[in-house]
Amino acid sequence: MQIITLFQLVSASILALAANAEVYFKEQFLDGDAWKGRWVNSEHKSDYGQFKLTAGNFYGDAEKDKGLQSSQDARFYATSGRFEPFSNEGKPLVIQFTIKHEQKIDCGGGYVKVFPADLNQADMHGDSQYYVMFGPDICGYSTKKVHVIFNYKGKNHLIKKEIKCKDDELTHLYTLILNPDQTYEVKIDNEKVESGSLEEDWDFLPPKTIKDPEAKKPEDWDDRAKIDDETDTKPEDWDKPENIPDPDAKKPDDWDEDMDGEWEPAMIPNPEYKGEWKPKQMDNPNYKGVWVHPEIDNPEYTPDAEIYKFDSIGVIGLDLWQVKSGTIFDNFLITDDVKEAEDFGNETWGATKGPEKKMKEEQDEKKHKEEEEEEEEEENKEQSTEADNEEKDEGKEEETEEPPEEGDEDDALPKDEL
Numbered sequence: 001m002q003i004i005t006l007f008q009l010v011s012a013s014i015l016a017l018a019a020n021a022e023v024y025f026k027e028q029f030l031d032g033d034a035w036k037g038r039w040v041n042s043e044h045k046s047d048y049g050q051f052k053l054t055a056g057n058f059y060g061d062a063e064k065d066k067g068l069q070s071s072q073d074a075r076f077y078a079t080s081g082r083f084e085p086f087s088n089e090g091k092p093l094v095i096q097f098t099i100k101h102e103q104k105i106d107c108g109g110g111y112v113k114v115f116p117a118d119l120n121q122a123d124m125h126g127d128s129q130y131y132v133m134f135g136p137d138i139c140g141y142s143t144k145k146v147h148v149i150f151n152y153k154g155k156n157h158l159i160k161k162e163i164k165c166k167d168d169e170l171t172h173l174y175t176l177i178l179n180p181d182q183t184y185e186v187k188i189d190n191e192k193v194e195s196g197s198l199e200e201d202w203d204f205l206p207p208k209t210i211k212d213p214e215a216k217k218p219e220d221w222d223d224r225a226k227i228d229d230e231t232d233t234k235p236e237d238w239d240k241p242e243n244i245p246d247p248d249a250k251k252p253d254d255w256d257e258d259m260d261g262e263w264e265p266a267m268i269p270n271p272e273y274k275g276e277w278k279p280k281q282m283d284n285p286n287y288k289g290v291w292v293h294p295e296i297d298n299p300e301y302t303p304d305a306e307i308y309k310f311d312s313i314g315v316i317g318l319d320l321w322q323v324k325s326g327t328i329f330d331n332f333l334i335t336d337d338v339k340e341a342e343d344f345g346n347e348t349w350g351a352t353k354g355p356e357k358k359m360k361e362e363q364d365e366k367k368h369k370e371e372e373e374e375e376e377e378e379e380n381k382e383q384s385t386e387a388d389n390e391e392k393d394e395g396k397e398e399e400t401e402e403p404p405e406e407g408d409e410d411d412a413l414p415k416d417e418l
Ligand SMILES: *[C@@H]1O[C@H](CO)[C@@H](O)[C@H](O)[C@H]1NC(C)=O
Pocket: 190, 339, 342, 343, 346, 350
């Protein structure tokens, strides 16, 4: 009886959990070419790069790790997948995917865009209006960041914080959580890397307060911390000429006043010259501190508790530029459940990362060995040609560079110098 009750309880709670989590979109590319029926390539331009389905050069699982890989260098890519439209009103919104830059990316986007349901997928392009743009972007050494861009009232707003992205060749998990209390969190590999509030970390709204335009610093506001000490007086002997005639200068013997004019010694800096006199400084008894401009509520500011809300989320897309192709996108997930996303991340990236790293390390090791062997071969070749040359030159070398046959240095000196 008790066992059955417990069993029923557990299955009921599992059902409840499953019912709680809403998964709006999930794409793992586990059904061969069928993804081609779910993803729509944009035709806005005629020369977009092609995505191909592959697990890449190294992976944790040859089948499960298949994802969309950019396959042509220096191309724009534009493809997207549609799902049942929903609003994130009153619920968390979680956007998650994995990405692997196995090509040692030099410059290229690695982000997703989440669009309103009315997007024309066949015409999706760089200026198509989106709700959210999220994910890594790498270009050279200076740009290695995670974008978090939200559209608010028709305008895109970039996060003000700098979030560093991963720049190695392994698969990483990127997660964005947007909460209805207008807080957010960014996770990489299921670990928080940034969090905060929409109002503080983006410029969606004008500032809450502004400097009071009516307020002015009072005329008599004394903001000098130090003033001249009036009791201080200049010492009588302070003033000295800056330059004086050189006392060591002598009229040259052959100076001819008729010819050369009157002799004058050269001028030199006066060692007793003390510069301009300034009175000592003292604390200003009338000092009032730095004047702070009073602030007032900004009449332009209206709080908005629905910055986070998007009415009709319906498409996720890859709309990006890559110089060096080879990036693999996989395990897309859009849900309202943070734990569901974490679980899914663990099941996909979490299960992949270990074996993937091992395979990569083995490949690197093998490559390293092959390179070493090649180098050795090269060296051997060089040495054998050198040996040939040496044989030919032997006669000459004996005459010039033959080392002393025996004994210490003294013995080595030529006989006639001893
Ligand atoms: C995911 O994996 C991490 C590390 O193994 C673990 O701490 C965490 O509890 C897991 N999350 C879920 C939701 O199971």
